Amino acid sequence: MNPRNIILEPVITEKATKSKDESKYLFKVTRRANKRQIKTAVEEIFGVKVESVNTQLVKGKVKRLGRFEGKRPDWKKAVVKLKEGKIELFEGV
Secondary structure (H helix, E strand, O other): OOHHHHEEEEOOOHHHHHHHHHOEEEEEEOOOOOHHHHHHHHHHHHOOEEEEEEEEEEOOOEEEEOOEEEEOOOEEEEEEEEEEOOOHHHOOO
16 A cells, blocks of 8 residues: 555644644544554655554544534544654644
């Protein structure tokens, strides 16, 4: 699998920016990826050393618009802790 197909986008929230101080970064990843694939993808794309990866399946919310009801898609979140270095993508946030 291509590393750019595993890491879909960074998660930019208030909680994610606070955890950046502990060298933890949050990413939205494809649901088929496992922890080893996520680790190698982050190391290849950003050129850093990864200490650990934790994953979580996030359930999509049920939303209503008038009498119509729909559901947002489920997605997978990865919390990546680095041994050393920084990811420059998050430095301006």
